[in-house]
Each structure stands twice: as structure tokens, then as C-alpha cells.
Amino acid sequence: MEKNILCGTFVDLIPLSIEDAELTFKWRNLERAQFLNKGSTSIDQQRAWIAARPNSETNWIITLKQSGVKVGMLSLININIKSRNAESARFLIGDEEAVKGIPVAAEAMKILYDFAFMHLNLHKVYGQIAATNKSMIKWQKYLGMKEEGLLRQHLMINGELQDAVVMGILSKEYMTSKKKFDVLIGLGAKNGSK
Amino acid sequence: MDRSEVLKIIYEALDLVLEGEEYELNERFVLFGNGAIIDSLDLVSVIVDVESEIGDIADKAIALTDDQALSQEVSPFDSVKNLADYIMILIMEE
Numbered sequence: 610m611e612k613n614i615l616c617g618t619f620v621d622l623i624p625l626s627i628e629d630a631e632l633t634f635k636w637r638n639l640e641r642a643q644f645l646n647k648g649s650t651s652i653d654q655q656r657a658w659i660a661a662r663p664n665s666e667t668n669w670i671i672t673l674k675q676s677g678v679k680v681g682m683l684s685l686i687n688i689n690i691k692s693r694n695a696e697s698a699r700f701l702i703g704d705e706e707a708v709k710g711i712p713v714a715a716e717a718m719k720i721l722y723d724f725a726f727m728h729l730n731l732h733k734v735y736g737q738i739a740a741t742n743k744s745m746i747k748w749q750k751y752l753g754m755k756e757e758g759l760l761r762q763h764l765m766i767n768g769e770l771q772d773a774v775v776m777g778i779l780s781k782e783y784m785t786s787k788k789k790f791d792v793l794i795g796l797g798a799k800n801g802s803k
Numbered sequence: 804m805d806r807s808e809v810l811k812i813i814y815e816a817l818d819l820v821l822e823g824e825e826y827e828l829n830e831r832f833v834l835f836g837n838g839a840i841i842d843s844l845d846l847v848s849v850i851v852d853v854e855s856e857i858g859d860i861a862d863k864a865i866a867l868t869d870d871q872a873l874s875q876e877v878s879p880f881d882s883v884k885n886l887a888d889y890i891m892i893l894i895m896e897e
Contacts, residue, residue, distance in 0.1 A: 702842065702844070705842065708842045708843070709839050709840055709841060709842050710833070710835055710836050710837060710838065710839030710840075710841070710842070711842070711843065712835075712843040712846075713842065713843060714842065714843045714844045715843045715847070716843075744820075744844065744845075744848055745844075747847075747848055747851050748844055748847050748848065748851075750851075751847050751850070751851050752847070788868075788869065788870075789868045789869075792868040792869060792870070792872060792873050793843060793846075793847070793868060795873045796835060796868075796872065796873060796878055796879075796880050797835060797836065797843070799836075799873070799878045
């Protein structure tokens, strides 16, 4: 859907392309990707999956602005223009080492929200997080998402069905929590993150 | 609440996110920026835990990510020392 690069202070969000198949396939097989849905089983399958992304979603590669290094991925899917909502998904930092000391995750999510609420004029962004992924639930709550419910035995992770916590943020709530994103990014700049 | 209690809370929050890493916690430990070994996901986790624990023990809500933090001459997240000093300032404020 979105073909433009979205720019931040530390990171840019670059539209996912077929050339990213090998890298994203590698990331999706990391242990830290265990909370994402089961992905492709080969690079060729990953290429086909990328090529088949529908217009109702936008997938990005998170790239460090200064070095151009690709460090993760993030998506806005199920974009519903009529009901003005969309789902944030496939959020994964693949290169943990490269992002230490840099507000990469916070800025990537802020760019996604800015795109959703200001560019697409959506009313709400929601997401599903595995109930066992406590640190992501904590992170999203701190940055403005609210718990909206629980989908019981909803996600198959490591061969076991797990509950999914449904979280969401409304556009007006984002206007309040945006300050926290700005401060985290501002502190990153102050601390000399690169 | 004294500074040593604040340090203990910061160290406990860091211990949680540093599981599996090799590290030495002291007041020079870098939280954010060059030389840091945690990322912004971990940093937010530390902030949440520290804000919550200080709020409970000192019976006072503190916010570590607001304009006041950003306007400090030395960033509170440069090091554990600066964060502890900054929290002491917030606790002492009327």
C-alpha cells in the first residue's frame, strides 16, 4: 500500500521488498521471533509471501538512518478505511546488537502511529500479543496501548496454544502518549545514540 | 527513601532485562546511548519497573519520561548514577 520511505531521527521505515526475503527469513527463525505467527519454511517461500502482500497492509523494514543497516521489521495490516482501524503486527527487532543504546523500537512504533493516525486518518490501531510475552505487553501499555480483552488459546507458539492479549490505542490517546515517544527519542539524541 | 534504596530498585529492574547477558552493575553502567548494552525495549521495561516501585515505596508518583527529564543538563539516562540522582530530585520535590 505505502511505497514511500517514512523517516525518523534514528530510523527510517523502508517498504519491505522481495530483496529482503533472505534477511527477514533469517530473523523469523530467531528465538526472539517465537511470538510471531509461524512464517515461511524457506527463502523461496518467504519471497512468495512478500510478493503476495495485499493492499490492505503495509510492511516495513526498520533501518538505521546513519548506517543504513536493516535491524527489524514492522507492519500495519488489516487496514480498514471504513471503520478507520488497522492492526500493528510483525514487530521484530532482528539485529539486537545493532540497536543497543538507540531508541529504535520506540521510534519505529512512533512512525507507525504517525502514519496510521495522521496520514491514513485512522481512529484506532490494535494488536494481539501472546499473553506470555510480558515485556511487550508492558512496553505497549507504557506507550499508550490499553488492554481490550483476551482471545483464549488463540496463538500456536512452540507447539502450544496460548492466549492472546488484545491491545489498542485510539488516536486521541496517542496524542497524549506521543510525548513519551518524543522524550525517549529526545533522550536518545541527548545521549549521543547513533 | 534514601539513595541506596533507589539504586537497589534500579539494579533490580536492570537484572530483569539483562538475564543471560554478561554485565557488571555499578553506578557507571550506561542506560542509553553509546556504550549501552540494553535497547529501548529494555529501557522502557526498566523505566516502568522503577517508576512503579518508587511510587509504591516513596508513596509518590514519579514520571521519568517527561519534559523535565529531557530538559536536564545531564541526561538522567546517561548512567545509573545520573538516574539515581534524578530520582532523588523528583522524590524531594514538593
